[in-house]
Every structure is written in structure tokens, then in C-alpha cells.
Amino acid sequence: xxxxxxxxxxxxxxxxxxxxxxxxxxxxxxxxxxxxxxxxxxxxxxxxxxxxxxxxxxxxxxxxxxxxxxxxxxxxxxxxxxxxxxxxxxxxxxxxxxxxxxxxxxxxxxxxxxxxxxxxxxxxxxxxxxxxxxxxxxxxxxxxxxxxxxxxxxxxxxxxxxx
Numbered sequence: 001x002x003x004x005x006x007x008x009x010x011x012x013x014x015x016x017x018x019x020x021x022x023x024x025x026x027x028x029x030x031x032x033x034x035x036x037x038x039x040x041x042x043x044x045x046x047x048x049x050x051x052x053x054x055x056x057x058x059x060x061x062x063x064x065x066x067x068x069x070x071x072x073x074x075x076x077x078x079x080x081x082x083x084x085x086x087x088x089x090x091x092x093x094x095x096x097x098x099x100x101x102x103x104x105x106x107x108x109x110x111x112x113x114x115x116x117x118x119x120x121x122x123x124x125x126x127x128x129x130x131x132x133x134x135x136x137x138x139x140x141x142x143x144x145x146x147x148x149x150x151x152x153x154x155x156x157x158x159x160x161x162x163x
Contacts, residue, residue: 115154
């Protein structure tokens with residue numbers, strides 16, 4: 001019969017974990033994450049995109065403003081005819097003129113909130129955002145030391161490709 005060697009297990013204290021490297025990492029990471037979190041801001045703009053499913057045609061055609069962003073400038077239309085053409089000022093679009101024309105259209109159609117921004121291919125994303133901001137709201141000029149007031153214009157914006 002073979003002899004079995006029985007070793008008695010020693011009952012010693014468990015080894016301690018060295019947490020210094022982990023704590024050093026946290027000392028560096030936590031302030032970095034807090035600093036970068038302050039500068040990040042998310043803004044959400046709700047858009048209504050065209051659907052592939054065709055619905056019933058509206059019975060009473062209402063006014064729908066369209067802004068067509070082209071390489072040469074901006075076109076403002078009511079869906080059937082071009083109301084105004086705003087040429088580019090150098091490399092930038094004339095957003096002040098667009099804003100004043102949109103405000104006059106809003107005065108004529110106060111109950112309508114629908115607008116479309118249509119883009120030609122290769123238009124920069126920044127130009128799309130600037131045009132959408134000009135269509136959605138405008139700053140009213142104030143007299144004296146009063147604060148400027150922003151008014152909502154056409155808040156329901158759809159985007160698409162220019163014809």
C-alpha cells in the first residue's frame with residue numbers, strides 16, 4: 001500500500017491587495033472626466049422626415065414655405081412658385097435677408113408652422129444648420145437698452161433634396 005503524504009495546510013492570513021496603482025489611476029481619471037463633461041452639450045432638434053409610404057392627399061392645400069439651398073444662393077418658395085432669390089455674399093449665405101423674408105411670410109401666415117429646407121448635393125452641414133436656425137426663429141430688433149427677443153417662426157422643419 002502506498003503511503004500518502006498528508007501535508008497540513010497552514011492557516012495564515014490572506015494576502016492584502018495593493019490598491020495604490022488603482023488609486024493613482026482614479027486620481028488622474030476622475031478630474032479629467034469631470035473637466036471634459038462640463039464642455040460637452042447635446043442639443044436635439046426634432047425633424048419630420050418624409051416617409052416612403054404615401055398617405056392620402058390633403059383636402060385643403062395650406063401654405064408650406066420652402067427654402068432651397070443652392071450653390072449660388074437661397075431660394076424662398078411657397079411650394080409652387082419661387083417667391084424670392086437671395087444670392088450668396090462671398091462664401092456665406094445672406095441669412096439676415098432670409099430671416100427678414102421669413103418673418104414677413106410668418107406675418108402673412110401666422111397659423112402655419114411647416115417649412116422645408118431642401119439642399120443641393122455637396123452643401124455643407126454647417127450651412128444647413130444655419131438656414132434651419134434662421135427659419136425656426138428670429139431675433140426682433142429692440143430700441144434702446146431693452147434685451148433682444150427671439151420669436152418662433154416656422155418650427156416644424158422637414159429636410160430633403162433640392163429639385
